[in-house]
Amino acid sequence: MQKTVNQKAWFLVLPVLLLVxxxxxxxxxxxxxxxIQDTFGGQFYPLDDKLMWFSDLLEDERMWGALQRQxxxxxxxxxxxxxxxxxxxxxxxxxxxxxxxxxxxxxLPLLIPWNVVGTIWQIFGRVxxxxxxxxxxxxxIDYNYTQNTFDxxxxxxxxxxxxxxxxxxxxxxxGLKSIPDAYYQAAKIDQANRWKVFRFIELPxxxxxxxxxxxxxxxxxxxxxxxxxxxTGGGPGNAxxxxxxxxxxxxxxxxxxxxxxxxxxxxxxxxxLISWVFYTVMTNLDKKGM
Amino acid sequence: xxxxxLDNLAHSYLKSPQSEDDFALKELNHDWVDGEAYALxxxxxxxxxxxLNIISGLLHPSQGRILFDGKDVTHAPTAERNIAQVxxxxxVYDTMTVRDNLAFPLRNRGQPESYVAERVQEIARMIxxxxxLKRKAQGLGADQKQKISLGRGMVRKDVNxxxxxxxxxxxxxxxxxxxRTQLKKLHHDFGHTxxxxxxxxxxxxxxxxxxxxxxxxxxxxIGTPEELFERPEHTFVGYFIGSxxxxxxxxxxxxxxxxxxxTEMALANGYGPLNGKVELGVRPExxxxxxxxxxxxxxxxxxxxxxxxxxxxxxxxxxxxxxAGEDDRVSADMNRVHFDPSHVNVYANDWRVTPKVRTETVGxx
Numbered sequence: 268m269q270k271t272v273n274q275k276a277w278f279l280v281l282p283v284l285l286l287v288x289x290x291x292x293x294x295x296x297x298x299x300x301x302x303i304q305d306t307f308g309g310q311f312y313p314l315d316d317k318l319m320w321f322s323d324l325l326e327d328e329r330m331w332g333a334l335q336r337q338x339x340x341x342x343x344x345x346x347x348x349x350x351x352x353x354x355x356x357x358x359x360x361x362x363x364x365x366x367x368x369x370x371x372x373x374x375l376p377l378l379i380p381w382n383v384v385g386t387i388w389q390i391f392g393r394v395x396x397x398x399x400x401x402x403x404x405x406x407x408i409d410y411n412y413t414q415n416t417f418d419x420x421x422x423x424x425x426x427x428x429x430x431x432x433x434x435x436x437x438x439x440x441x442g443l444k445s446i447p448d449a450y451y452q453a454a455k456i457d458q459a460n461r462w463k464v465f466r467f468i469e470l471p472x473x474x475x476x477x478x479x480x481x482x483x484x485x486x487x488x489x490x491x492x493x494x495x496x497x498x499t500g501g502g503p504g505n506a507x508x509x510x511x512x513x514x515x516x517x518x519x520x521x522x523x524x525x526x527x528x529x530x531x532x533x534x535x536x537x538x539x540l541i542s543w544v545f546y547t548v549m550t551n552l553d554k555k556g557m
Numbered sequence: 558x559x560x561x562x563l564d565n566l567a568h569s570y571l572k573s574p575q576s577e578d579d580f581a582l583k584e585l586n587h588d589w590v591d592g593e594a595y596a597l598x599x600x601x602x603x604x605x606x607x608x609l610n611i612i613s614g615l616l617h618p619s620q621g622r623i624l625f626d627g628k629d630v631t632h633a634p635t636a637e638r639n640i641a642q643v644x645x646x647x648x649v650y651d652t653m654t655v656r657d658n659l660a661f662p663l664r665n666r667g668q669p670e671s672y673v674a675e676r677v678q679e680i681a682r683m684i685x686x687x688x689x690l691k692r693k694a695q696g697l698g699a700d701q702k703q704k705i706s707l708g709r710g711m712v713r714k715d716v717n718x719x720x721x722x723x724x725x726x727x728x729x730x731x732x733x734x735x736x737r738t739q740l741k742k743l744h745h746d747f748g749h750t751x752x753x754x755x756x757x758x759x760x761x762x763x764x765x766x767x768x769x770x771x772x773x774x775x776x777x778x779i780g781t782p783e784e785l786f787e788r789p790e791h792t793f794v795g796y797f798i799g800s801x802x803x804x805x806x807x808x809x810x811x812x813x814x815x816x817x818x819x820t821e822m823a824l825a826n827g828y829g830p831l832n833g834k835v836e837l838g839v840r841p842e843x844x845x846x847x848x849x850x851x852x853x854x855x856x857x858x859x860x861x862x863x864x865x866x867x868x869x870x871x872x873x874x875x876x877x878x879x880x881a882g883e884d885d886r887v888s889a890d891m892n893r894v895h896f897d898p899s900h901v902n903v904y905a906n907d908w909r910v911t912p913k914v915r916t917e918t919v920g921x922x
Contacts, residue, residue, distance in 0.1 A: 452635075452648075455636065457665055458635075
């Protein structure tokens with residue numbers, strides 16, 4: 268087929284190009300710019316080794332520690348929220364007033380701003396005035412999230428589970444609702460037990476939305492900042508200093524703009540990489556589903 | 558295999574049904590004879606699927622009992638009834654292979670693996686999917702998926718009954734015919750009680766020994782295809798079975814005379830006094846266009862459908878259909894219609910009236 272050549276068409280791409288340039292490329296380039304220079308007193312000083320901040324970062328134990336904690340955090344909350352969300356969705360009323368009621372109640376935590384969630388749990392867990400901390404203390408459980416690493420971790424994990432399990436449950440519920448009745452009826456006719464119904468009907472039909480839930484929860488938890496920062500401030504010590512908390516400390520606390528820029532670029536690349544893996548897996552699942 | 562008895566059965570989807578109209582399935586007493594093939598025929602929403610789901614236990618009836626060989630199973634769960642059911646839309650277990658899909662009902666009952674393998678092979682041959690056993694069920698076409706559903710329904714030998722809920726809707730025509738033949742053969746070979754729900758009369762008439770016609774939540778007639786054709790018990794049966802359906806003409810009946818719009822017509826039988834809406838029912842096959850005989854009619858259109866001609870005509874302001882043989886001549890001066898008196902049925906309030914006096918002679922009033 269003969270295509271008409273008209274170079275003016277390039278102008279049509281221009282608006283998008285400008286938009287993307289201002290919204291993404293230019294801000295990103297300033298970060299790239301910082302990452303290969305040293306700044307001091309508002310002046311830029313070129314580095315001898317252009318990639319010095321990157322290589323420094325890769326040898327930085329502090330960064331590795333934060334990454335390790337970050338992976339542990341994301342891993343734990345996924346391991347809790349996904350099964351718990353599915354469990355909740357399976358046990359929700361399928362229709363009628365109580366179904367809507369459950370949906371509304373479950374959506375509530377999702378509507379609360381991050382720093383408010385942090386504040387709620389920060390106060391809730393306090394031994395002197397917080398309901399949870401006070402009660403635990405009174406019944407003889409030694410709980411103090413500001414002093415004890417384990418308690419601090421339990422607090423931020425329970426907080427995240429409280430905040431976000433609803434999202435998984437809502438998505439799983441949507442997946443379950445889309446299963447036609449005939450499937451359950453056929454399973455009854457075939458005398459499949461509850462486990463087989465879950466394993467061969469519900470789980471496969473939920474797979475699509477579950478992948479989205481896992482992706483969303485992974486990305487969100489991997490980038491989490493506000494809630495743990497408000498509750499523990501990264502402490503005790505560095506015990507709950509996750510990647511973004513560490514990054515902010517470096518960029519705004521110490522004003523090490525160069526290393527912080529290198530840090531953010533690598534942080535960005537890691538998230539991009541993991542999202543790409545998810546995307547590939549999901550599209551492959553879809554293809555098989557056709 | 559079992560005889561299935563419906564005793565005083567009725568079902569309403571409402572919690573507290575007020576009137577008869579609230580019932581999706583109106584009171585019903587019926588025995589499904591062991592080993593017969595039934596077709597449950599009726600238009601959409603007439604309660605066919607409701608009845609089927611009550612038999613299989615997916616639905617619990619609001620009143621009445623269901624007995625399998627005399628044993629009350631009204632409140633028994635589906636699993637205990639040992640019934641196979643195939644649904645309108647294909648249900649397959651996506652993540653399993655075709656083989657595992659077919660084996661699923663057997664494995665759930667803990668059958669030995671050697672028996673399972675043998676049965677699966679047999680069924681796969683029957684539905685023509687032997688070479689696909691290793692494939693995942695996901696990604697197959699709708700008709701292949703439905704064949705798997707059918708296979709899963711047929712894989713168990715010991716079922717009490719096989720229920721089909723419009724199973725061939727998604728299957729393309731030539732495969733439809735083939736599968737229906739397979740089902741008939743299966744019925745012939747194993748003698749399962751089969752109930753086949755459909756709204757397609759051809760499907761019902763070719764599949765079943767007995768056709769159960771439902772209308773508005775009620776069973777209006779149970780009979781052989783021939784009975785349904787010759788003596789429809791309800792105007793709906795006359796209209797629903799046959800193509801085109803029975804002509805229904807309002808009339809007044811006195812003894813063995815009928816008056817259509819004041820014009821007299823002789824009937825083969827005498828009738829007692831009739832109340833309510835009285836109608837004559839006559840199949841297009843038993844109406845004949847003529848130059849001299851019968852009552853006046855205005856021909857509006859002649860449709861040649863190959864095997865025969867369908868004549869659409871106006872008869873005292875009512876649309877009627879007349880079937881003429883392919884070789885019968887239809888000419889412009891044929892403006893009368895003659896009904897074969899022995900095939901004219903009389904209906905009062907839509908139900909067929911049995912003649913009071915059987916007289917062979919047609920004549921003197």
